[in-house]
Amino acid sequence: MTTTTRILTGTLAGAMLIAGSAQADRSDWPQSFTVGTASQGGTYFVYGSGWANLIADELGVSGGGEVTGGPNQNLALVHTGDLALGLTTMGPAAEALAGESPLAPGVKLDNVCALFPMYETPFSIATLANSGIESISDIPDGATIGFGPAASTSDTYFPAILEELGVNFERRNGGWNDLGGQLQDGLIDVIAFAAGIPIPAVSQLEVQTDVNIIEFTEEEQQQVIDAFPVSPFQIPASTYQTLEEDARAVSMWNFTIAGCDLPEDFVYEITKLSMENNDRMRDIHRSAQFSVPENIEYNTVLPFHPGAVRWYEENGYEIPADLKL
Incomplete structure (x- = not known):
């Protein structure tokens, strides 16, 4: 076997190992996902549907946006697992976490984690x-x-x-x-x-x-x-x-949200895709110019998903201890 052949063989074997590892890492990923948005004609619908398509296209997982009643309903549906992802605002999020959601009074909707800031x-x-x-x-x-x-x-x-x-x-x-x-x-x-x-x-x-x-x-x-x-x-x-x-x-302020029990690697890749491609996010809706990691400070309510925390900390952003699971 020539030196060139050995190099090529070694490179191919390494690539196969990487591909196999990546495939194994996806073993617990959902086969599909849905993003809860709001009514047609509003920014949530445009932003959420476009974001869902970006995730689906880039990560190779079937998914899309769904018309909902908006932030309160998205919080409830993400909490129950009926939706994987959603969009919400900080006021309803605080009420939901305290058990004061108008859709579920007395129930603390605590299976909801923050991903990244959207816009005001x-x-x-x-x-x-x-x-x-x-x-x-x-x-x-x-x-x-x-x-x-x-x-x-x-x-x-x-x-x-x-x-x-x-x-x-x-x-x-x-x-x-x-x-x-x-x-x-x-x-x-x-x-x-x-x-x-x-x-x-x-x-x-x-x-x-x-x-x-x-x-x-x-x-x-x-x-x-x-x-x-x-x-x-x-x-x-x-x-x-x-x-x-x-x-x-x-x-x-608005933030994207996810079920806290979603796989860490899946959420990490979503956060990485969303935070490292602001030009593509702005193509979805121009309000995404504010969808940047510097604005994570405006979430003082919901814990960040461990997958999101991993991306932020790898890139030099600090998440307060009380906002980690």
């Missing part, structure tokens, strides 16, 4: 330009307001926020696309969104009609920050055609 969810308000509503104080008594799917982040927090600001309203639930159609048809007066920007349903409305994006006054913003687990936020003017300058709002 601004709370924003839209109405038709011909409504005459240009501020929150302009919303008439008894106005019909769409708050998104029942038990979503928007439906959980926005009614209470508007009540805090003295708005009297009739509540309407539904998917964002459906509510956008109702607004355009004059069946509701206002939509109160809690979704990553740009919100597809608002962008679609702008193409078809004139809309007003309603911002919080400084006083309203501070009043809401004092009363709820939210932060100050500015919706950049570049987000929508309608905006001529940045719009004042409040926001809440």
